[in-house]
Amino acid sequence: MDVKNLKEYLCWLYYQYLLITGIYVLEPWEQSIFNTVLFTMVAMVIYTSYVFVPIHVRLALEFFSGLCGGQPESTVALMN
Amino acid sequence: MTESSENKTANGEVCHRATNGIKPGRNGLVKNHYLYQQQQQQKCCHPDEKVHHVACNGGLYSRPFNESFEETPMLVAVLTYMGYGILTIFGYLRDFLRDWKIEKCHIAREREEQRDFVPLYQDFENFYTRNLYMRVRDSWNRPICSVPGAKVDLVERVSHDYNWTFDYTGKVVKDVINMGSYNYLGFAENTGVCADAAAEVTTKYGIGVSSTRQEMGNLDRHEELEKLVAKFLGVESAMAFGMGFATNSMNIPALTGKGCLILSDELNHASLVLGARLSGSTIRVFKHNNMQSLEKLLRDAIVHGQPRTHRPWKKILILVEGIYSMEGSIVRLPEVIALKKKYKAYLYLDEAHSIGALGPNGRGVVDYFGLDSRDVDIMMGTFTKSFGAAGGYIGGKKELIDYLRTHSHSAVYATSMSPPVVEQIITSMKCIMGEDGTTIGRDRVQQLAENTTYFRRKLQEMGFIIYGNDDSPVVPMMLYMPAKIGAFGREMLKRNIGVVVVGFPATPIIESRARFCISAAHTKEMLDTALSVISEVGDLLQLKYSRHRILPSLDRPFDETTYEESED
């Protein structure tokens, strides 16, 4: 029962997606091109964010912590 | 408003400025201004001074004038543009494929030997037809095979190549509720008095005489029709033509010419636009139903005269329509007439949709506002809509009609109207006037008004965005997104309701809409069925865009902020 509802809901969602993007009026092969392109783009965005965001966050954290906390010490240490 | 020194001179002037300060058109709260102004007027105007009375339009309306054009929600506008963007990209892709002969081109295009000539199929309209309209073409031009009354039978057709060609299956889609015909009073019938009378006249007169009125085509039926029309409109004289479109496009050139100025509403019908252009007069366009804009143009025209020579204009003609068929709005006739009198201009009123459909006696906008038809110089209208016939008329002073009889192209060259058509008009018009001894006509006018109010109210309550005046039987419902135009037409037809959907060339690109035309022939049950289906499809397609879920009722107290806003 629940599975059926979920399936209906997904169908409805897909229908809305078709209508809002306008690809409802396109021919099936055009729809699949659009879907593929969109899917690839979204997948790439997710993948890049998965790969690069943690690194950037770590770097940023290091940078800011360096700014606030240990900086004077370390520069002094370096100069010596 | 920019003027400030003069508003303080006299009380009447203050009132007048208040008039000008209205932000007409699309603010959706127009009614409040009028309520306010009615009170304002009592405060500041001496009731017995005529001039002031004219200037304050609060007093010009005998009934509430509610017209709303709800703003497009931001998100919807953005998504609509995005949708068109995506479709345009695919359009370019398809054009590219056609250019490289990867795909067969089904539509007219530049031929090989015309390569170096001026391109014919490259403008946006052609691109639009080829790549957008073609994909949803099945919602337009549906062939019918019965009288287009309240219900209609459609010829079933299918397309196997995405709407490039259609195959008829040989089946008929029966009893589709017809929400698309301009059959306001339900006179599109093949039974009943009108049909019988027309049939009788056909046997007696035949179907036409193939000659012009000025030669051998003038029949007693035509004379009778013209007398009847004049009586119906309350004008001195009237004249009938075989085609409504030509009535406009051929008579305006007879009325104005070089050295004349035409002030035309921006949403005027193509026939009026064509007539104005053919006349060779200067044309200036004012914003839709916007009296400030009209007054500004009038004042400028009188102050500056013709360009370069600064001679006064020979004539100034204001072109307006009674009901605008795409917006469902009603012309602000009392104000137009006040302006016309103030600036001594002429008024040409096209009542194509309003004749028969408006007013307690079905006599159009003049009747609706309770005005005098002698204040309108040229009363034009068509028999195509409410009367279920074809043709157009012009009514006015006797001199005007006599002049047109000898000078108008469509009077001189066009063949006279077909007698059965004339008879259909005569019978239906007599019915509306009550001259046939029954109250059928009156009941129909009443029924139409009821149906209109009911249908509009229900749609608004459901949360759709509806344009136009509360009393207008043309009900445009906004769809916005390109895919929803096609989807709405198809889904409605699946549920056995025929609707008209309107898209780009006829409307601004993002304001696609469905247009329902209410008829007196629709019964309550039909309207209820239609409404429940519209609601269902509206939920399916997510069309209930309106954010004014709670309707401002008629007696909502005015708030001063609205007035304050309108001042600037």
Ligand SMILES: Cc1ncc(COP(=O)(O)O)c(C=O)c1O
């Ligand atoms: C405002 C207006 N004027 C004139 C016409 C033309 O009338 P007909 O269809 O009788 O030629 C129309 C028809 O659509 C119209 O809407």
